[in-house]
Amino acid sequence: MASAAFDVLAIGNAIVDVIARTDEDFLIRHKMRKGAMQLIDEAQAAKIYDAMGPAVEVSGGSAANTVVGVAGLGLRAAFIGRVKDDELGRVFAHDIRAAGVSFTTPPSSAGPSTGRCYVLVTPDGERTLNTYLGAAQDLHPNDVDADAIAAAQFIYLEGYLWDPKPAKEAFLKAAHIAHAAGRKVALTLSDAFCVDRYRAEFLDLIRRGTVDLVFANEHELHSLYQTADFDTALNALRNDARLAVVTRSEKGCLVVARESTEAVPASPIERLVDATGAGDLFAAGFLVGLSRDADHRSSARLGALVAAEVIQHLGARPETPLKTLAEDNGFEF
Amino acid sequence: MASAAFDVLAIGNAIVDVIARTDEDFLIRHKMRKGAMQLIDEAQAAKIYDAMGPAVEVSGGSAANTVVGVAGLGLRAAFIGRVKDDELGRVFAHDIRAAGVSFTTPPSSAGPSTGRCYVLVTPDGERTLNTYLGAAQDLHPNDVDADAIAAAQFIYLEGYLWDPKPAKEAFLKAAHIAHAAGRKVALTLSDAFCVDRYRAEFLDLIRRGTVDLVFANEHELHSLYQTADFDTALNALRNDARLAVVTRSEKGCLVVARESTEAVPASPIERLVDATGAGDLFAAGFLVGLSRDADHRSSARLGALVAAEVIQHLGARPETPLKTLAEDNGFEF
Numbered sequence: 330m331a332s333a334a335f336d337v338l339a340i341g342n343a344i345v346d347v348i349a350r351t352d353e354d355f356l357i358r359h360k361m362r363k364g365a366m367q368l369i370d371e372a373q374a375a376k377i378y379d380a381m382g383p384a385v386e387v388s389g390g391s392a393a394n395t396v397v398g399v400a401g402l403g404l405r406a407a408f409i410g411r412v413k414d415d416e417l418g419r420v421f422a423h424d425i426r427a428a429g430v431s432f433t434t435p436p437s438s439a440g441p442s443t444g445r446c447y448v449l450v451t452p453d454g455e456r457t458l459n460t461y462l463g464a465a466q467d468l469h470p471n472d473v474d475a476d477a478i479a480a481a482q483f484i485y486l487e488g489y490l491w492d493p494k495p496a497k498e499a500f501l502k503a504a505h506i507a508h509a510a511g512r513k514v515a516l517t518l519s520d521a522f523c524v525d526r527y528r529a530e531f532l533d534l535i536r537r538g539t540v541d542l543v544f545a546n547e548h549e550l551h552s553l554y555q556t557a558d559f560d561t562a563l564n565a566l567r568n569d570a571r572l573a574v575v576t577r578s579e580k581g582c583l584v585v586a587r588e589s590t591e592a593v594p595a596s597p598i599e600r601l602v603d604a605t606g607a608g609d610l611f612a613a614g615f616l617v618g619l620s621r622d623a624d625h626r627s628s629a630r631l632g633a634l635v636a637a638e639v640i641q642h643l644g645a646r647p648e649t650p651l652k653t654l655a656e657d658n659g660f661e662f
Numbered sequence: 663m664a665s666a667a668f669d670v671l672a673i674g675n676a677i678v679d680v681i682a683r684t685d686e687d688f689l690i691r692h693k694m695r696k697g698a699m700q701l702i703d704e705a706q707a708a709k710i711y712d713a714m715g716p717a718v719e720v721s722g723g724s725a726a727n728t729v730v731g732v733a734g735l736g737l738r739a740a741f742i743g744r745v746k747d748d749e750l751g752r753v754f755a756h757d758i759r760a761a762g763v764s765f766t767t768p769p770s771s772a773g774p775s776t777g778r779c780y781v782l783v784t785p786d787g788e789r790t791l792n793t794y795l796g797a798a799q800d801l802h803p804n805d806v807d808a809d810a811i812a813a814a815q816f817i818y819l820e821g822y823l824w825d826p827k828p829a830k831e832a833f834l835k836a837a838h839i840a841h842a843a844g845r846k847v848a849l850t851l852s853d854a855f856c857v858d859r860y861r862a863e864f865l866d867l868i869r870r871g872t873v874d875l876v877f878a879n880e881h882e883l884h885s886l887y888q889t890a891d892f893d894t895a896l897n898a899l900r901n902d903a904r905l906a907v908v909t910r911s912e913k914g915c916l917v918v919a920r921e922s923t924e925a926v927p928a929s930p931i932e933r934l935v936d937a938t939g940a941g942d943l944f945a946a947g948f949l950v951g952l953s954r955d956a957d958h959r960s961s962a963r964l965g966a967l968v969a970a971e972v973i974q975h976l977g978a979r980p981e982t983p984l985k986t987l988a989e990d991n992g993f994e995f
Binding site for chain 2: 382417
């Protein structure tokens, strides 16, 4: 097998987050499901933006956040996703490249504007997501660079890609190329309601081995197996997946393999400011660990460490140098 | 005198801040004067943006930050400034209106894009500003709503308005209308190099009484009187200005009136994250105090309190409800 040009290559919806603090009443008034992601059209986007408070714009997108974390930890990362050639598209492209991630997908010159996610952060630090996909809908299988995929140690795909139809085809094409080249494919289930929309297909991906590694939080796990009983869901996942990580917020995570399940605690934090990006950065740390041949436990500890960084400020992109943070906490690369 | 429709109306450059953390070397390599504001053209803006790290976008603009602070403290505020009808222009308009500030200046439909300031924050929390004025250059005396000016208790003007020529005319028109209506005019000197560009004119404004209240930091004060001796400069200011406040970062501030000078300490902070907006928010608190007939000392204490909020996070707009903060600290409105 040829040596890898990238440690992790991610495909995802390219999104700029528009983040505002709000109260619980706002979510109720606007019929938003707290903690979840809902897809919205342009008219709904305008309505939500008009109603929400002063905001901050920070590049986001679930898989994009993950590769920014991977690059921040000093590994080689690439991203495939679609923006438009507009101001927010230039913001997205600048930020991901400035973070050290290779990003060469050409922007759309026509069609909908760059995707954005209206993120509402309640006083408890929970975030509720309203995504206008915009140009991200136009990610096409042709955007998947076969050479880059074949030359990446891990391909990381977000479940949200199932929403725009051509993006799902891009996902499947990438997974196929990666496996043909002997690479590993990881999937994040993204959101419990996303799982609800595509349950059968996600289960099929996992059971057929189209994905080698699955990231899920508790809500997504319960949704995947339609059970309120955690152990039932966990056993089903152990049976279906080659390797999986279930993240449980402040309760830490479980690394689930066929032969064993390891519990790893969350990293301590001073204050939960904004949970956006917690799962994305956890995945970054875990993938970096695996890429460097660390064991599951160390990889999960690194995931927990970088997830703790991102939830202590607004936005899903790290604000502190992750490599230094990792080294200060005893991780070596 | 008719009752005021607004407690504070500000005129300023409408700017969106593009904020990134950086190291001292970056400033040296790009020949930037640390802590200062330099004006840049579109080509320089592109070059700096290409070179700087991942950024966060937050609405800014010195005088705009001040009226956002005034509104956050529960008073009635308005802003006059020019954006373009583009994505960042809509971000600026959304944020200032969502903060409760009246903003009705029509956006430009043609010409340069919405102004932006590339803010580089060094590890010590100091910020270095690179401003592309863009559409802010097109603020015109016709944008000054005479009725709104005459109906505002305080007019607040930023020294930066001296850079775009028509904006300076708008400034002088507003000051004239305000005084004819028996209102007060306040000026912030903005930046030591701005003072250097317009020293004679600023001194003239102060000495002729075109402005009733001057805000300056230590650097601006030294620049205004071209002396390294603080007391010499302070005595000159006392002689020239009706009322002035000199802010001195962690050393607090001095309220300088003809008959007396009062020293007020800075508010304690946990950690200086980003000094952007410190002076702007100090002015907000001080003006709110005066508007509510508080004495100079209480007004300066309120200024120090809200300045302390804004320097403990990235960006020059408050992240916590200022009214609650003020009430929790014993201020009553």
